[in-house]
Amino acid sequence: MINFSLKNQKVFKLPARIIGLILAIITIFIFCLVLPGCEKILELKTSIVSLFNREEEADKVVRVVDEFFSAMIEKNYSKAYSYICYNKNKTPDDFKKEISNITDIVSIEINWVEVKNNIAIVGVDMIDKYDGEEKIYKDLKISLVKDDYQEWKINFWN
Secondary structure, eight states, rough: OOOHHHHHHOOOOOHHHHHHHHHHHHHHHHHHHHHHHHOOOOOOHHHHHHHHHHHHHHHHHHHHHHHHHHHHHHTTTHHHHHBBBOOOTTHHHHHHHHHHTOOOOEEEEEEEEETTEEEEEEOOOOOEETEEEEEEEEEEEEEEEEETOOOOOEEOOO
């Protein structure tokens, strides 16, 4: 068994002024370290949250582009029109007339998405059929904007 005894130990005593000075320095150091640190933590939190929001928005954008082109492949032009940004000078009939002159879309592949605030651009590869031949179009850029209801819409008319 080990016995500890403090009888022969010297106790180091500091005057109250020095202890007060040391505590003041430690307090100032903590405030200088913690207060800017809180701001940095908030910036980090904001960055992480915006990263997840961007991912969520990118998923919504991809869904709109995919649904639009699925409707186009099925030749369901009224459904496809619902994914287009509203233009007061254009009607669904205008859209159908304009689309009827376009070749048949066979398939699309979404390659990348870029979202910044209320604007998004999606890069797609598209295969279409014209005169019995399939043609591949690489890296077409599809522009999207948020409408008044904060829904993503394809910027078709511009």
